[in-house]
Every structure is written in structure tokens, then in C-alpha cells.
Amino acid sequence: MDSSDEPDMTGVMVIEPMGNAGPFLVEAAARSGIRLYAATDARVHAGYEPWLTRGLAGVCLTELADTARALDDMEAFCRARRIAGVAVSWELLTPLAALLAARLGLPGNDPLRAKAARNKIAMARAFREAGVPAPAGAVVTGTEQAHRVAVSGRLGWPLVVKPAEQGGSWGVSVVDGPDGLDAAVAAAGLVTRAEPHGLALDPRVLLQSYVPGEEFSADTVVHEGVPYPLPVVRKDTTAGRYRVETGHSCPAGLDARTVRTIQETAARAALAVGVRNGIAHTEVKILPGGGPVVIETGARLPGDNICEIVEAATGVSEAAAYLQAVTGQVPDTAPTRDAAAAVRFVLPDRAGVLEHVVVPDLPGTHSRLHIRPGQRVPEPADSSGRVGHVVARAASVEEAGRLADRVIAGTRVKVG
Ligand SMILES: Nc1ncnc2c1ncn2[C@@H]1O[C@H](COP(=O)(O)OP(=O)(O)O)[C@@H](O)[C@H]1O
Ligand SMILES: [Mg+2]
Incomplete structure (x- = not known):
């Protein structure tokens, strides 16, 4: 399946490049002269769009839900192509990426702590142990226990x-009183397998105290355990x-000191879940009149x-910085544009069913639809209910x- 075999070019294996970060990885790899390979399932690969297929030098077909088999298949594939780094874009697959990098002896994250970057229960424990500010919480397996908490x-x-x-706010509810608790616990436990790879999910539910305040995200690229904060x-x-x-x-419209505080807290969160050579996406709320509280991080x-x-x-390319980190280079994170x-x-x-959508075309903007007329729009309870973006x-x-x-104000959407 290889379309290119130039031995001088660095090769990077991306465990499932399909998804929102995929185009940025493909573009950054092309710019940096990196050959990009994918590992995926055959049925997921069948749905790859042309931009992705064109951007790949080869594909390792495996079963990503079967960790032992996926590791064997990917290890053999990577060794045959002298792959220099392992990248990943789906949060649920980040522990698999850490395991593969460790097997190949490549720069990667701590495989013993990698689960904490996927599982919010393990994450809460890792944050507690590292003293990262995070909401108080409790783990429950059903509604009775939730009411007791x-x-x-x-x-x-x-x-x-x-x-x-989970991700994309799937199954997340903010509940004002005991009446809403049963439905919220049921919603959080509804999905037990994540598509499209059929990954088994931890069925437990996390209750957290509500953190008020404005919300931000701060990414951190990490090289040899040293964090480099991103905007x-x-x-x-x-x-x-x-x-x-x-x-x-x-930019986030914050003073320089608050930006630094958020970046430092995000970096601590990333290190707490074992990010050593890679990137982390961290979500933070700033308490009114107070400091940052980490909602979650992902590797x-x-x-x-x-x-x-x-x-x-x-001017900072997060994807390029990530590819540098996973191939053992110091990431380039200096802004070049203001x-x-x-x-x-x-x-x-x-x-409902999307009947039509018209997004105005203003200078300085561009938009894209994610759901086409005739397709079903889910309830606006999570990110899958989005019709498009500008x-x-x-x-x-x-x-x-x-x-x-x-x-957005000028967009006309009709759902029947
Ligand atoms: N403890 C919390 N306090 C306040 N808001 C929260 C809390 N946990 C989650 N949220 C809100 O819900 C959103 C989704 O929750 P999050 O934990 O990030 O799940 P996901 O992995 O689905 O993104 C967050 O971006 C935030 O706005
Ligand atoms: Mg989130």
C-alpha cells in the first residue's frame, strides 16, 4: 500500500488520522518533508476522503480496538519502514500511541500513566497526586449511588x-437539583462503545462539583519532559x-499574567498524565476573582x-510542533504573527432532518458544512449536533x- 519509499524522509505513523486534526497533520507533514502513515481499521479506511488518502505514504490495516493485535501489526509495519515517530489524534487512542512508541523505542508518552489522559477517573487521581487544581468529584456506577453522593x-x-x-461533550450534563440526576446518569452511561473503531468504554460515571467562570483551552507541546506552552x-x-x-x-483577550498562569497550569496537567514527548489539549476555567481549575486534558x-x-x-503550527516533538526534535513554538x-x-x-442551510459569505471568513441537507441533525446536546462552522x-x-x-447571525438553518 506504500506510494512513496524515500529513505531520507522521516516517517511518522499516525494512529487514525481521520478527524478534525487530520488535515492539519497532513499539511504540516508535507511542509516539513515528513512521510505520514496511518494505522486504522479496514472499514474506517474505506471511508477516508481524498485529502487524507492523498496525504498518506501508506496504511497499516489492523483492529485498533484489539490492543495486542494492533500493537503487533503496527510494530511490524513501523519497523519495516524505519518510522521515527508515533502520533495520534483520537483521545481514546492516546494510550495505544504511548504503548507503540515504547515498543519501538521512539519518543513518546509514559505508557504507565497514559490511561489518565483518556479516562477522566484516572485523570482526576493523577491531578490530585500532582496537585493540579481540578474539581472535586465522585465515581458512581448507577443512579442510587449518584443520589447518595x-x-x-x-x-x-x-x-x-x-x-x-468520552469527548465532544457527549453525555455531559449540568444538573441543578435531584430531579435531573437520573436522566443525567443514564445519559452519561448510554454509550459503551465508541465508533468508528468500536473501542470499549469504561461504563462508570463521574460526578463533579460545578466550576464557575470563563473557559479557555491551552495546549502544551512537550519534548523530553520539558513543556513548551502554546497560545x-x-x-x-x-x-x-x-x-x-x-x-x-x-488570542484569548486576557492580560499577560493570566495567560501565563493558564499556560503553567495546563503544562502541569499535561505532565501529570504522563505527556513526555507529544502534545496536550487542556481545558481550564478561571474562577471569578480566582485562579485556574483544570476541567480536562488530552494527549x-x-x-x-x-x-x-x-x-x-x-503563525504557530501546533501540528508541526507535535510532529517535531514525536520525532525527538525541539518544537518550534515562537509566534511569528500578531x-x-x-x-x-x-x-x-x-x-430533525436538515432541510436547508445557507451560510453567508463575508470577506475575511470561510465556512464549511458538516451535515448535508437530507441528513439527520441530532439533538444539540453535544458536538455531533453541529451543522457547520465558520x-x-x-x-x-x-x-x-x-x-x-x-x-452565524445571518445563517439560515431549517430542520424539519
Ligand atoms: N466540573 C465542571 N464545572 C463546570 N463546567 C464543566 C465541568 N465539567 C465539564 N464542564 C463543561 O462541560 C464541557 C464538557 O465537559 P468535558 O469534561 O470537557 O468533557 P468532554 O471530554 O466531552 O469535552 C466543558 O468544556 C465545560 O464547559
Ligand atoms: Mg472537553
């Missing part, structure tokens, strides 16, 4: 109820029961086109946000 008053109200292993991004979400991301902006590039807005605003960018998502207010670039973040908001 709630009446104890230990976590207060509102309560955040979330699956141990801080402001995150907007829906309010209420479901917290779906509605947009991201860079992967960000999704949601954050790679695009960070590069548009600062501009701004924002992404906003088109989120219809209910489920990216705006401008000289200031206020202007970029205004532009993107104007496009």
Missing part, C-alpha cells in the same frame, strides 16, 4: 455528570444543561479547528469574533 452535599449544586471516557484560546459554550462548544477565539492535538485559528492568529481568528459553530436548536480572520480578536458572529 448528591444528598451528602459534598459536591454542592449544580452537579456536573459525565462519562468516564491560550477562549472557549464559548452553551449555558444550561448541555455545554456544547459554540466557538473559540485566539492529542485540539479539535474544533483550533489548530487553524491558532496558526492564523500567531493577528486574530475565531471559529463559530452552526448549531440548530433541535433535532472561521473569521482579522487584525483583532474583537473584530474576528464580530465577523464570525455576523455570519
Whole structure:
């Protein structure tokens, strides 16, 4: 399946490049003269789009849900091609990437701690042990236990109820009182296997105390255990029961000291879950009048086109820095640009069949649809309910946000 075999070029294996970070990895690899290989399942590979197929030098077909087999298949594949680094883009596959890098003797993350970057229960423990500020929490396996934790008053109200292993706000609810608890626990435990790879998920549910304040994300690229902070991004979400991301902006509009505090906290979170040679995407809330609290971290590039807005605003390519880190090079994280960018998502207010969607075309913006007319739009309870996105670039973040908001305000979506 190899289309290229130039021995001088560095080869990197990406465990499942399909997904939001994929195009940025493909582009950064091409720019850096890196051959990119993929490991995936045959049925997932069958759905690869042309941009991805074109960007790959070869594909290792395996069963990513079968760790032992996937490691054997990928090890043989990588050894035959003198692969110099292992990358990954799906959070649930980050422990597998750490195991593969360790097997191949390549720069990677600590395989003994890698589970903490995927599983929010292990993550909470790792944060506690490392003294990373994080919400108080409790693990439950059913509604009765959840009610017992709630009446104890230990976590207060509102309560955040979330699956141990998921992303994109799937199954996450903010609950104001005991009446909403049963439905929230059921929603958090609903999905037991993650598509498209059929990965088995930890069925336990995490209750957390609610952290008020504004939300940000901060990524950290790590080389030989040394963190290199990346630009801080402001995150907007829906309010209420479901917290779906509605947009991201860079720069974050914060003073330099707060930016540094967020970056330092994010770096500590990344190291706490064993990121040693790689990247981490960390979500942080700033308590009103207080300091940062880490909501979660993942040992992967960000999704949601954050790679695009960070590069548009600062010139820093997170994907290129990640490829440098996993191939043992010092990452290049110095900003080369002082501009701004924002992404906003088109989120219809209910489920149904998408009848039509018209996104206005304003100068300085570009948009893309994720769901086509005739397809089903799920309930706007998580990121799968997004119909599309718009990216705006401008000289200031206020202007970029205004532009993107104007496009969203002018978007006509009809769900039947
Ligand atoms: N303890 C919490 N306090 C306040 N908001 C939270 C808390 N946990 C999660 N959220 C909100 O819910 C969103 C999704 O939760 P998160 O833990 O990041 O799950 P996911 O892995 O699905 O992104 C967060 O971005 C945040 O807005
Ligand atoms: Mg999150």
C-alpha cells in the first residue's frame, strides 16, 4: 500500500488520522518533508476522503480496538519502514500511541500513566497526586449511588455528570437539583462503545462539583519532559444543561499574567498524565476573582479547528510542533504573527432532518458544512449536533469574533 519509499524522509505513523486534526497533520507533514502513515481499521479506511488518502505514504490495516493485535501489526509495519515517530489524534487512542512508541523505542508518552489522559477517573487521581487544581468529584456506577453522593452535599449544586471516557461533550450534563440526576446518569452511561473503531468504554460515571467562570483551552507541546506552552484560546459554550462548544477565539483577550498562569497550569496537567514527548489539549476555567481549575486534558492535538485559528492568529503550527516533538526534535513554538481568528459553530436548536442551510459569505471568513441537507441533525446536546462552522480572520480578536458572529447571525438553518 506504500506510494512513496524515500529513505531520507522521516516517517511518522499516525494512529487514525481521520478527524478534525487530520488535515492539519497532513499539511504540516508535507511542509516539513515528513512521510505520514496511518494505522486504522479496514472499514474506517474505506471511508477516508481524498485529502487524507492523498496525504498518506501508506496504511497499516489492523483492529485498533484489539490492543495486542494492533500493537503487533503496527510494530511490524513501523519497523519495516524505519518510522521515527508515533502520533495520534483520537483521545481514546492516546494510550495505544504511548504503548507503540515504547515498543519501538521512539519518543513518546509514559505508557504507565497514559490511561489518565483518556479516562477522566484516572485523570482526576493523577491531578490530585500532582496537585493540579481540578474539581472535586465522585465515581458512581448507577443512579442510587449518584443520589447518595448528591444528598451528602459534598459536591454542592449544580452537579456536573459525565462519562468516564468520552469527548465532544457527549453525555455531559449540568444538573441543578435531584430531579435531573437520573436522566443525567443514564445519559452519561448510554454509550459503551465508541465508533468508528468500536473501542470499549469504561461504563462508570463521574460526578463533579460545578466550576464557575470563563473557559479557555491551552495546549502544551512537550519534548523530553520539558513543556513548551502554546497560545491560550477562549472557549464559548452553551449555558444550561448541555455545554456544547459554540466557538473559540485566539488570542484569548486576557492580560499577560493570566495567560501565563493558564499556560503553567495546563503544562502541569499535561505532565501529570504522563505527556513526555507529544502534545496536550487542556481545558481550564478561571474562577471569578480566582485562579485556574483544570476541567480536562488530552494527549492529542485540539479539535474544533483550533489548530487553524491558532496558526492564523500567531503563525504557530501546533501540528508541526507535535510532529517535531514525536520525532525527538525541539518544537518550534515562537509566534511569528500578531493577528486574530475565531471559529463559530452552526448549531440548530433541535433535532430533525436538515432541510436547508445557507451560510453567508463575508470577506475575511470561510465556512464549511458538516451535515448535508437530507441528513439527520441530532439533538444539540453535544458536538455531533453541529451543522457547520465558520472561521473569521482579522487584525483583532474583537473584530474576528464580530465577523464570525455576523455570519452565524445571518445563517439560515431549517430542520424539519
Ligand atoms: N466540573 C465542571 N464545572 C463546570 N463546567 C464543566 C465541568 N465539567 C465539564 N464542564 C463543561 O462541560 C464541557 C464538557 O465537559 P468535558 O469534561 O470537557 O468533557 P468532554 O471530554 O466531552 O469535552 C466543558 O468544556 C465545560 O464547559
Ligand atoms: Mg472537553
